Amino acid sequence: MSELALQFKNVSFHYENEPGKMPILQNLHLSIKEGEFVSIIGPSGSGKSTLFKLITGLEQPTQGDIFLQNKLAFNRLGEVGYMPQQDLLLPWRTIAENAGLPLEIKGMKKREAHRKVLELLEEFGLKGVEDKFPNELSGGMRQRVSFLRTILSGSRVLLLDEPFSALDAITRLTLQEWLLAQWEKRKETILFITHDVNEALFLSDRIFILTETPTCKLEEVSVPLERPRKLKDLNETKLIGIKEDLINQLRAKVTS
Template sequence: MMKSKLELRNIKHSFESKNKKVEVFSNLSLQVGAGEFVSIVGPSGSGKTTLFQIIGGLIRPASGEIWLEGEEISGKKGLISYMPQQPALFPWRSIESNVVLAQEITGTSRSQALEEAREWLGRVGLSGYEKEYPHVLSGGMQQRVSFLRALLSPRELMCLDEPFGSLDSLTRQEMQAWLLSIWEKNKRSVLFVTHSIEEALYLSDRIYVLSDKPTTVLKELTIPFPRPRLESVMLELAFQQLRQEIYGIMRKEHTVEKVIRK
C-alpha cells in the first residue's frame, strides 16, 4: 500500500435542525495516497460536500480523525486546495484576482501569480475576462474560474466537488482531458466528487461508491486502465463492464428504487 496523503478514520457526523436529526456519517473511512487520483460517487445528499467541508476544516465531525501527511488536522483550515460545489467567487474581486486568491494567502508574489493566472484563463477559454467581475460570467464560466483557483493553489492535495457539473458536454470533455494531462504531469493528490460514473472511471486510480445516509463505503474499486489515459478507453469493454458494475451498486441504493421495492 502506498503512503497515505489523506486518511479519514471512522468519521461520524449528524446535523440537527428544528428537532430533526440527520445522521450523515455513522462510520466512514477512506484514504488518498500520495499522487493518487481518487473519486467519490454517491447519491445526492449522501454527504460528499459535507465530507469536503470536514476535510477543509469548515466542519468538525462529531467523532473520527482526519490525517493529512501524518498530522491530525480536524478543524484546521487552509491546508488543502478546495474547489467548492458552488463557485464561491468574491463579487468585489476581478476574475484574475479571484484566481490568485489562494496564492496570495500563501505569499506568492502578486505580479507573478497574476501573470500565471492570465495564462491559465486563456487555456480554459476565458481570455478577455481577466478584469471583469464574477457577475458578468455564466455559471459554467464561474466554475472554470473556481477550478483554476484550486488548481493554482500551492497546496498538494486538491479536493474538487463536482468541478465540471455545470459545463456543456464538449467543454466538460475538454476540461477532463486537460485536467488529466496536467495531473499526469505533476501527480498531485486529488479527491474528486462527481455524479458521472464515466468521468470517475476515465480520470481515477480508485473510486469509492458511497451509500445513502447514514453513509458508508459500499464499494472501493481500483481502476486498472494504464496512464497516460486516452479518451478512447471509454470505448473498451472493460470500461463498460466497470460502469455497469457501479450502476448496479448505485441503483440498488437509490432511494426511489428502495421505495418502489417496499
C-alpha cells in the same frame, strides 16, 4: 510504501442542528495515497459534500480522527484546496484578481500575485482574459479560473465538488481531458465528486460509492485503465461489467 495524503480513522459525523441527529458517517475508515485520483459517486443527499466539509475542516467529526500526510490534523482550514460546484468567483474582481486571491490572503503583494497569475494563464487556456470580469467568460472558462485559484492555494490535496456538472456535454469532455493533463503534470492528490459514471471511470484510479446512510463503509472500484488515457478507452470491453455494476449500485439506492 507510498505516503498517505489523507486518512479517516473511525470517523462519525452528524449535523448538530439536524432533528434526531441522524448520523451521516459512522465509524468510517478511508485512506488515500499521495498523488491518487479518487472519485466519489452517490445519489444526492448521500453525504458527498459533507465528506468534503469534514476534510476541509468546515465541520469537525463527532468522533474519530482525520490525518493529512500522516499527521493528525485538527485545524485543516487552508491545508486542502476546495473547488465548489458553483465557481464563486467575485463578480467585482477581474480574472487575474480572482485567481490571485489565495496568494493575497497569504500576504503576497497584489502586484506580485498578479505576476504569478500571468505566468500560469496560458497553461490554463486563459491568456488575454486577465482583465475581464467573470460574467464576460463562458462557464468552462470560469471553471478553469476557479481551478487555477484552487491550485494557487498551494495545497497538495484538492477537493473538487461536481466541478463540471453545470457545463454542456462537449465543454465537459474537453475539461475532463484538460484536468487529467494538469493532474499528470502536477501530481496533486485529487478527490472528485461526480454523479456521472463515465466521468468517474475516465478520471480516476479508484471510485468510492456511497450506497447507504449512514455511510459505514465505502464500496470501492479500481479502474483497470492505463495512463495516459483517451476518451475512447471508455469503450474497452473490460469496462462494460464495471459500468453496469456502478449503475446498479447507484440505482439500488434510489429505488430502495
